Amino acid sequence: MKINQIDVHRLRMPLKSPFETSFGRLTYKDFLVVSVHSEDLIGYGESASLPFPIYNEETTGTVSYMLKEFLIPKLFSIDQIDHPEEVSKAFEPIRRNNMAKATLEGAVWDLYSKRKGISLAKALGGYKREIEVGVSIGIEPTVEEVLEKVERFIYEGYKKIKVKIKPGFDIEPIRAIRERFGQTVNLMADANSAYTLDHMHVLKELDQYNLLMIEQPLAHDDIIDHSLVQEQLNTPICLDESIHSVEDARKAIELGSCKIINIKTGRVGGLMEAKRIHDFCKSKNIPVWCGGMLEAGIGRAHNIALTSLDNFMIPGDTSASDRYWDLDIVVPAVILSSPGKLEVPDYPGIGYEINEEAFNRYVVERETFTNEKVVF
Ligand SMILES: O=C(O)CCC(=O)C1=CC=C[C@@H](O)[C@@H]1C(=O)O
Numbered sequence: 337m338k339i340n341q342i343d344v345h346r347l348r349m350p351l352k353s354p355f356e357t358s359f360g361r362l363t364y365k366d367f368l369v370v371s372v373h374s375e376d377l378i379g380y381g382e383s384a385s386l387p388f389p390i391y392n393e394e395t396t397g398t399v400s401y402m403l404k405e406f407l408i409p410k411l412f413s414i415d416q417i418d419h420p421e422e423v424s425k426a427f428e429p430i431r432r433n434n435m436a437k438a439t440l441e442g443a444v445w446d447l448y449s450k451r452k453g454i455s456l457a458k459a460l461g462g463y464k465r466e467i468e469v470g471v472s473i474g475i476e477p478t479v480e481e482v483l484e485k486v487e488r489f490i491y492e493g494y495k496k497i498k499v500k501i502k503p504g505f506d507i508e509p510i511r512a513i514r515e516r517f518g519q520t521v522n523l524m525a526d527a528n529s530a531y532t533l534d535h536m537h538v539l540k541e542l543d544q545y546n547l548l549m550i551e552q553p554l555a556h557d558d559i560i561d562h563s564l565v566q567e568q569l570n571t572p573i574c575l576d577e578s579i580h581s582v583e584d585a586r587k588a589i590e591l592g593s594c595k596i597i598n599i600k601t602g603r604v605g606g607l608m609e610a611k612r613i614h615d616f617c618k619s620k621n622i623p624v625w626c627g628g629m630l631e632a633g634i635g636r637a638h639n640i641a642l643t644s645l646d647n648f649m650i651p652g653d654t655s656a657s658d659r660y661w662d663l664d665i666v667v668p669a670v671i672l673s674s675p676g677k678l679e680v681p682d683y684p685g686i687g688y689e690i691n692e693e694a695f696n697r698y699v700v701e702r703e704t705f706t707n708e709k710v711v712f
């Protein structure tokens with residue numbers, strides 16, 4: 337494939353309701369969509385970045401800069417692309433900036449699978465026709481408001497309920513959910529690095545609530561201290577922010593720092609690395625699931641395709657479009673095919689078309705790059 341044009345669009349989409357975690361409160365998503373053009377085909381990728389450097393060191397501004405100054409020129413320097421793996425290899429000399437890399441590499445994966453006439457899921461080696469999905473609930477002002485959201489999502493059939501916790505807002509909401517909805521709810525907690533080893537007593541108290549997992553209790557860049565937590569808890573520890581590569585996954589598993597890994601394509605630099613982590617975890621009998629970054633429909637479509645791989649054994653955070661958006665940028669919108677399930681599209685590429693009317697409503701900036709420009 338010869339890529340002759342790349343467009344970078346910046347979009348701003350208001351969330352239906354604020355989403356709060358231990359590190360901040362979001363009321364809108366400011367993100368990028370890149371389109372890569374080759375002859376008559378277009379591939380799409382979506383940046384997972386948040387508007388502020390609170391989940392990792394990247395923001396939509398840094399992703400935009402890295403794309404325009406380094407990654408797009410680097411991609412244009414590849415004369416013919418036979419497989420997206422060549423893109424992640426070409427990006428290797430550029431340090432970190434994983435969400436920027438993943439945005440562009442994901443678009444090339446969409447283009448590649450369209451060129452092959454197969455779904456992105458099949459191109460990745462996934463064969464599930466339907467995936468089970470869960471939903472993530474942010475920190476709400478009161479426990480009662482958490483319970484209201486849990487009730488709504490149980491009613492919609494979501495197969496896993498993730499609630500956010502932080503010191504001072506942990507035991508009470510978890511206990512209230514168990515008291516109200518019993519033990520049958522697949523319940524997990526995401527701490528987003530809000531705890532330290534000084535909170536071990538709180539984490540051990542959570543052990544009694546039969547949680548599926550406790551996600552990322554300690555620092556975003558820690559692996560070793562998580563092993564001290566895991567050895568004292570029966571509840572599986574799941575790592576999210578700490579895992580940026582298959583090497584990180586290897587170290588975490590060897591140290592016993594986790595029993596589950598949350599894979600996010602943006603966090604690990606792209607679908608190729610996400611697949612490497614999936615395959616490595618499968619070889620170590622460590623189940624994985626697909627996390628979310630409040631994506632719009634293009635990002636959701638990529639996540640659905642990734643989740644079709646067989647070691648995605650635990651429902652992910654890829655909820656339907658209406659979890660966050662009144663109007664999504666894809667048609668059809670991502671909707672549950674049955675309670676708590678999403679169909680894996682069997683059309684070439686990501687399997688969703690762009691909703692031009694919505695897309696143009698949310699676009700705030702657009703820039704086109706052709707490969708006549710000086711390469712990196
Ligand atoms: O996309 C979704 O629905 C999941 C959202 C979610 O839980 C998160 C998004 C971004 C950062 C975190 O707050 C959190 C996570 O860590 O998984």
Ligand SMILES: [Mg+2]
Pocket residue numbers: 526528551552576577598627
């Ligand atoms: Mg998380």
